[in-house]
Amino acid sequence: MAKFSFVAKQAAMVTICVAICHGAMANSTAHSITDGTQLKLTQLKPAFDLSDAQINEIADSVAWRRLLxxxxxxxxxxxxxxxxxxxLAKNGHNDARAELIATINALAEMDNDAICRFPARMHFLATRLKKLGIDVPLDLQKCQEFQAFADSLDAKRLSLIFAEEHPNALASAFAHVLLRADDGRDDDARAMVINYTVVPDADDGTLTATVKSIAGRYAGVMEILPFAKKQADYLQKDERDLWQYALNLSEDEVAQIVRHIWEVKDMARPYFFTHDNCATEIVRLIDVVRPQMALQKRVGNIVIPARIAAILDEQGVVSSTKFIPSVSTIRQAYLNNDDEFDISTITPSRNNPADATPVHRIGIGVGLDDKWAKKATYGISFNGAYQDLLDNPMGVRPLLDLQLLSVDAIVNDEKVKLKDLTIFSTRSLNPANTAKNNATDPKGVGKAWGQRLRFTQVTDASDTSNQDHLVLDVGMQKGKSWNMGQARAGSGEIADTTCYALIDGGVQVGRVNQGYRIGAGPVAGCVHYATDHLRGMIEVAAPYYYHHDSADGVRSGYFQPSLSVGVQADIGRTHAVRAVTKTERNHHDTNTQAMVSLLTYF
Incomplete structure (x- = not known):
């Protein structure tokens, strides 16, 4: 693993990128051992004549355990x-009590090395000891490197910064959150940003990097850099809107978070794309100073950055909200209105993640399938994250179609049939005639694209049996889309209707004839947002499938066109009714499937 180190520059704003690795700091102990060794301190007597009960109470406290x-x-x-x-303790990694005793003894001996390495723990202990009537004169001003770090942040206030989803970069497709540290003013030119992210191997491709991020194969990286630079990257380069949520933390809580960041910034931790990421790190920092809260338990097993803003807002941690439009949103606002439009009066876009529905979805439905004539079918669906084009678009980037770990099954009185198991699927429409088509890559401006990796139930139309089979389906789409209709007045949002024309290509592997088939063909459709709570879409596809087969009565190649229609009406923020139907032409007949489902988001 590559080594990185933290560089503090006193009296200047700094850019620090710390990739976490072994050997980043010199060893030391609570007893100023300088040869790199450590003592097993579980059986050492704690200083200040603390009783076993007092030691156990502190060691078992949520606040102490979170610091470790x-x-x-x-x-x-x-x-x-x-x-x-x-x-400080040799077995401190597994023994919170041993680490507590080692830290108490270091504090009693005024071990400057230990105090300056762990200012958050020392501050916490000094505060707890004071409640026990033990006054320990802790002076962190003597810690020059830590003070230079704290001065560079000059943190009087912390704010959550949310950068909306990036439609053309998989690494940022689920959006991103980071912390802004400033002196309490939005226009603070010295504001800094604390960003916990991952830096993939430059030699890894997009798919490899995504898999490694999900599996925790990369180390986390803590960046500390000027907010103005990061803001410019998001607003101008990536063309992503920002939302700023000021957190109602006291100055003492902010100061303790800064101390804790100093302690962990160089420490190796695996970064997991789905559950140990930029979002969970921010929640964890807040939990450190508010042991009575348990925000991390509320984020779920699959942690989407957009949910963090909603959770903090629901729990009363947000004191104020500010919308910061990207350059493309500003350009779109002029297109929607006129060149004389006063951009300072722009209506905030409806992509505030605090207003979004939860990302997990479960559905129960009833419908029909021509293959099971005269019998009702029942549907069960689960979507791990994120959403498709029929889900409520409030709180997310427009036209976002991004799904991770979703399952659909159909049941009747005879059997259960797995319809779809989506591992990963995305579609980015990027309307060519809008300013909001994301100009990160000039070659990709206005291009619609998609890709998928899933298991899906298909009909093998190569012969008259029209058998259903579950296949592995891997494919890509490329084409164009166009936006039309009415945009919201005073906003930088796109209009309410988008139509697209794509070429789809892919391969399916399974128990179909010859064990595979290659498919390619046009896909066209439209998405219409009738109101904030009602939307629909229609799609026509005409794939041509091919596999070589010389047997009599078996087609090597054939078209298998289909027509799909979907409508969803929201019932409040966490419930909706969805109706979908698909008609597909097979070998010698037409099959229709339809389902009406009640959806619950959680």
Missing amino acids: LFPDRLDKAGSRIDHPNFF
């Missing part, structure tokens, strides 16, 4: 950081 990155539950031991430089 231990689970809240006492029956689960082990820090998420296993680097020895993060601990």
